[in-house]
Amino acid sequence: MRKTANNIAAAVRALIEVSITPQKDVGFDNIARRIYEFPEVKSCYLVSGGYDLLVVVEGDNIQTVADFVAAKLSSMPNVRQTATHFLLKKYKEEGQIFKQAKDEKRQNISY
């Protein structure tokens, strides 16, 4: 993946729900490994619920991420279905709350 000058500012993240047909006698592990070995994949989790793997992908822009999902992820053997959710706004991550400038409720100056 081409790196940009300012990865943090330019990076687009997406959470992708991946539904898988598990392999006989093996389960999800091999397929998960093939997915998480892509450098674009930042996180990969096996989850309970309506799909199997939750995959976090990062790319330069929406198009890059969409291309990755279409070309690399969806087309993988045993991947039945994907649903891509682009991150629009971070409120809190790993315990850190992101304050927006307009969140400042205090007066600019006080004794």
Place this chain on the structure above:
Amino acid sequence: MRISKKVDALAPSGIRAFFDLVLGMKDVISLGVGEPDFVTPWHVREAAIQSLESGFTSYTSNKGMIELRRAITTFLKNRHGLSYDPEEETLITVGVSEALDLAMRAIMNPGDKILIPEPSYVAYGPVVELAGGRPVFLPTTFETGFKLTPKQIESAITKGVKGILLNYPSNPTGSSYNRKELEAIAKVIKRHNLIVISDELYDELTYDFQHTPLAALPDMKQRVIYLNGFSKSYAMTGFRIGYACGPSDIIAAMTKIHQYTMLCASITAQMAAIEALKSGGKDIAVMKKEYLRRRDFIVDGLNKIGLECYKPQGAFYVFPSIKSTGETSMSFAKNLLEQQKVALVPGVAFGRFCQDHVRISYASSYENLKEAISRIEKYLKKK
């Protein structure tokens, strides 16, 4: 003239115009805020919301809810070994500001003097004057870490000096006294039978040693009016809730004034404060850790760019020297604001002798502090 002579004689804030300038500006990085940048912990806010939903909207006892007074005295006993009777020796007030005002009005006779270290919080002098007393300011310096010495207090005691007002950790310097230093000061206080008004609002934000309340020292409890609250340690500035603990005669006198003027502190704030004392310990620890990180960064950063900065023991302020710039504190603050959009408070607001200093509050995000240091450096380089 319609305004009382006493109020008319009070010196207006010398930096009102500067404050107005800052308040009117957008996109300023402010290092001039005297309150936490953390919001009140959610469980405390929730307790306040629940109290309203449950219909707790009436007056409380003048002295404050007994549940809160008991929670405070239990806390002080466990934390500091300090025992106060919740009935006779504890009063809930509308912020420590009200407690301070009540204390002064309860003890001052016209012309009585109170010793106040300088630099000090802006309200101290005016509150003493409004109570009919006379503030006597004792300058402290960078060289002594902005702390009073026993010798300095001793030599200031003249006829008419009734007491001394201490604030530690201090606003604006962040200085605090360790136990040994307090014991030395206590000797002078006992020798001259002074009353002490001890504003210890920032006590939980003491980084380098365990805070010791002055009232916890031997033979001091009966001489000290202990003031504390919730604004800084629990980030509850807007709730306006504080308390005073002290000898029963003084607390009774303070209560007498309080019952006529304020009646009681807000019930919502009192119920939130009960929750804060019950479960807020972990929140303080998180905030304190972050403040400490910022303190170390800002002291180091200021010294590196050429503004000599003493490392304070508590609160969230530093009081660096701007002597190397040749500017007065007001001109430095104004020029920095106009040229680099960084706001801080001129030292002269806190003491006539503080022209060479500015107060920087590090109650602001680490990122803001980094950016502010960078902009101050740019300002210094352009001079």
